[in-house]
């Protein structure tokens with residue numbers, strides 16, 4: 001085969017599409033129930049937006065972005081460089097600022113369904129284009145909003161059919177208290193960092209909190225060595241976290257505190273959460289999010305607290321597969337028009353089009369095949385009813401209506417058949 005989909009990407013084929021549509025529909029429905037409205041932003045943005053929001057020293061910005069120059073190969077100024085979106089929060093916030101959504105309503109609730117692009121190593125099973133559902137709630141630091149965002153995520157996954165998931169929460173503090181923790185963590189690890197993995201040795205200087213979620217370390221030993229973030233939170237952060245937990249309790253949402261739960265990106269503050277499924281092994285995180293109160297200012301906007309989550313559609317589908325979730329997918333059962341002989345061909349096409357115009361799913365054979373082959377095709381597409389049009393029927397101004405389930409066949413005036421099919425459709 002000469003052409004293949006690029007490495008790390010995959011095609012969505014007709015046989016897969018109904019499951020994707022189902023998952024997306026559950027997400028959209030849940031967002032609507034919680035009052036979140038859709039935002040669609042471009043697939044690419046100014047490179048600088050992501051450098052600013054995500055951080056220059058992150059893996060995403062330093063290694064994983066797909067950037068292009070808007071003017072060809074010249075080394076243009078950075079503001080003229082464009083990047084395929086590696087994550088969804090920065091574009092949503094950019095749109096919020098550009099269109100001054102905060103002026104329309106002090107609390108803005110947004111959701112999106114969009115692809116993300118990262119230059120990952122495909123051998124690790126990661127996709128270079130993956131699809132994300134996400135929400136952002138902007139304009140309030142009320143801990144109840146954190147609980148709302150978390151509840152929306154849980155509701156969505158439950159509606160998809162993922163049961164037995166576990167909610168893990170943590171607080172990663174704020175620019176006031178996190179530096180204190182960072183120094184305590186460095187001090188605690190000082191004598192050990194030399195024996196830790198390469199990533200951790202680098203993170204020790206740049207972003208020691210990320211050491212906490214390193215999968216390469218032996219946490220059965222390290223757990224006792226590292227200090228707990230909770231002991232370092234400033235009073236406002238501690239109170240905020242306590243309130244988030246109190247609201248979750250009122251809403252009967254079970255959770256566990258995971259003291260090593262930190263989000264991958266620097267802009268997160270305070271509430272951090274993940275929904276994990278214990279049966280999914282190494283890829284157990286299905287959904288993750290957190291609060292990013294300083295990000296809007298970082299992007300040049302007014303102080304606007306925010307919280308959100310992202311959730312990969314591929315990850316949700318993998319989880320559903322692993323958990324053997326059966327989707328209640330409804331198959332379209334078309335009417336199939338079978339014609340016999342040349343004379344019936346054009347009236348058959350006319351009937352096919354009339355059915356479709358009336359909103360009735362209808363198909364026909366375009367290969368000029370025998371009646372037997374046409375009937376087989378009708379079976380293959382799951383037709384519930386076959387309309388047979390031959391010379392005899394034409395002469396009588398009628399059509400034979402065959403019920404594919406019972407095998408019963410009756411004659412119907414050609415002029416009535418669309419109405420009759422519509423009636424059957426309404427019966428379901």
Ligand SMILES: [Zn+2]
Pocket residue numbers: 173174175176177178233234235236237238
């Ligand atoms: Zn704090």
Ligand SMILES: [Zn+2]
Pocket residue numbers: 196197198199200201211214215216217
């Ligand atoms: Zn490590």
